[in-house]
Amino acid sequence: METQLLKPEFSNLQLELLKLYANGVSDEQLKEIKWLLGKYFAEKATSGMNKIIQDKQLTEQDIIIQSKAHHRSANRS
Numbered sequence: 671m672e673t674q675l676l677k678p679e680f681s682n683l684q685l686e687l688l689k690l691y692a693n694g695v696s697d698e699q700l701k702e703i704k705w706l707l708g709k710y711f712a713e714k715a716t717s718g719m720n721k722i723i724q725d726k727q728l729t730e731q732d733i734i735i736q737s738k739a740h741h742r743s744a745n746r747s
Contacts, residue, residue: 690703
């Protein structure tokens with residue numbers, strides 16, 4: 671019986687990070703990189719949310735109401 675080898679498909683980001691980690695980084699550098707990645711994605715999320723707020727002309731009150739709303743559907747078991 672032949673064993674199939676699984677070939678993981680990495681994203682372009684994963685490939686770049688693998689190259690970086692192949693060279694080795696210190697714990698301090700790893701901490702800084704994780705912080706930078708978190709900051710980058712947080713800024714992207716904030717920018718996206720700001721665009722939605724502007725496009726839909728949402729008010730502060732609209733956002734507060736939505737933050738307290740229940741959006742999950744009922745369990746259909």
